[in-house]
Amino acid sequence: MLIGERITVLGAGIGGLSAALALARRGASVQVLEQAEGLREVGAGLQISPNGMAVLAALGVGAAVARGAVSARAVSLCDGRSGGRLLRLDLGRLRSSHPWCLVHRADLVAALGAEAVAAGVSFRFGCRVAGVEAKGGQVALAFDDGRVEAHPLVVAADGVRSVARAALGPAPAPEFTGQVAWRALAPCDLPADPEVRVYLGPGRHLVAYPLRDARVMNLVAVEERQAWVAEGWSHRDDPARMRAAFAGFAAPVKALLDRVEDVHLWGLFRHPVAPHWSAGRLICLGDVVHPTLPFLAQGACMALEDAWTLAAAMAEADTVAEGAARYQALRHARAVRTVAAATRNARAYHLRGPVRPVAHAVLRIGGTLAPDAALGRFAWLYEHDVTR
Numbered sequence: 001m002l003i004g005e006r007i008t009v010l011g012a013g014i015g016g017l018s019a020a021l022a023l024a025r026r027g028a029s030v031q032v033l034e035q036a037e038g039l040r041e042v043g044a045g046l047q048i049s050p051n052g053m054a055v056l057a058a059l060g061v062g063a064a065v066a067r068g069a070v071s072a073r074a075v076s077l078c079d080g081r082s083g084g085r086l087l088r089l090d091l092g093r094l095r096s097s098h099p100w101c102l103v104h105r106a107d108l109v110a111a112l113g114a115e116a117v118a119a120g121v122s123f124r125f126g127c128r129v130a131g132v133e134a135k136g137g138q139v140a141l142a143f144d145d146g147r148v149e150a151h152p153l154v155v156a157a158d159g160v161r162s163v164a165r166a167a168l169g170p171a172p173a174p175e176f177t178g179q180v181a182w183r184a185l186a187p188c189d190l191p192a193d194p195e196v197r198v199y200l201g202p203g204r205h206l207v208a209y210p211l212r213d214a215r216v217m218n219l220v221a222v223e224e225r226q227a228w229v230a231e232g233w234s235h236r237d238d239p240a241r242m243r244a245a246f247a248g249f250a251a252p253v254k255a256l257l258d259r260v261e262d263v264h265l266w267g268l269f270r271h272p273v274a275p276h277w278s279a280g281r282l283i284c285l286g287d288v289v290h291p292t293l294p295f296l297a298q299g300a301c302m303a304l305e306d307a308w309t310l311a312a313a314m315a316e317a318d319t320v321a322e323g324a325a326r327y328q329a330l331r332h333a334r335a336v337r338t339v340a341a342a343t344r345n346a347r348a349y350h351l352r353g354p355v356r357p358v359a360h361a362v363l364r365i366g367g368t369l370a371p372d373a374a375l376g377r378f379a380w381l382y383e384h385d386v387t388r
């Protein structure tokens, strides 16, 4: 049903851009509304595992993204205090023809945006939607300046702070998860190993991986907090506070943190996976319906999978209702499982007290005796290809 269908996509993040491109590729006439003045992303990295890269490849941007990215060989879990490796997940053992890419967010957004423009997608920037109402065979979008426009079919990808989600039914406000994340880039003198290192400590962990020409390390440092007291969801922070939070960590971590000049702090918020992903001619995807904690590096990958699945389901359906129902049926259980796995990882990473050395010993021994078992537990996630 997509040929010639007029579709408005709300939000030009990774979910919105990939949905716009996937829908345009199947014949829809797509317009994207974005509150920012242009395509932009935070200056930080993103891991796109093979399940996400499969979608990028099918959308025709896989090679361009992979060219500018570092292809990761392993994910290593390390003890934060000693720096010693507890477990190495050899990513070469995954049964997928797609790489595990470490990509700068701005590069990914630029690649998706350029391809979307080439596919005929149009953009309206500086366009903040204040309210969404789905009724009477159309979707009313209310703008900040008081204007209201009727759109025939809207795909909302406006993130965890979505204005569209309320139109899907009663929705609890996003809640603070008790975790904050600093994001920073640290220059390196020599190209770093193509590896993701996760340093685990009590109540905190730090993820480090190389980007672009591997001369810059992307750092995500997570700390547990009682409350989020800042007004917004992120703000610039003093690098000294990030260094202080990880002062007890090993020398390689300290060396990276010493090079950080500019850092942002994010409160991590979430709400439960939405029970309904569409209402009338409004369909939602990505963080709008299943915000995912970053501890499995899957939020953007899930948004990519949603985008592909939505376009495929709509293309095969005779009506919007049929396509939307098929899309949710294909995605809901996988999103619930992924969100739960990411939440479990948060607990496992931050263990405190006597259970911590025991768990670390189990990781070390398990990794020696059955090196592929830990990665094998996530085959359902990383080896899945929604484009097949």
Ligand SMILES: Cc1cc2nc3c(=O)[nH]c(=O)nc-3n(C[C@H](O)[C@H](O)[C@H](O)COP(=O)(O)OP(=O)(O)OC[C@H]3O[C@@H](n4cnc5c(N)ncnc54)[C@H](O)[C@@H]3O)c2cc1C
Pocket: 010, 011, 012, 013, 014, 015, 016, 033, 034, 035, 036, 045, 046, 047, 048, 127, 128, 129, 130, 157, 158, 159, 160, 161, 162, 163, 181, 183, 220, 266, 285, 286, 287, 288, 292, 293, 294, 296, 297, 298, 299, 300, 301, 302, 303
């Ligand atoms: C610290 C951290 C690290 C992460 N690392 C990874 C990782 O390695 N791998 C991974 O897969 N995921 C990762 N994630 C998760 C990932 O960033 C998100 O899940 C993903 O960006 C969600 O994409 P989205 O398009 O649904 O929403 P968003 O990226 O939030 O995009 C929403 C877009 O909508 C626009 N918008 C919002 N409201 C309005 C409005 N009212 N009107 C108009 N426009 C609007 C916004 O400006 C934005 O452009 C991480 C998250 C965090 C916090």
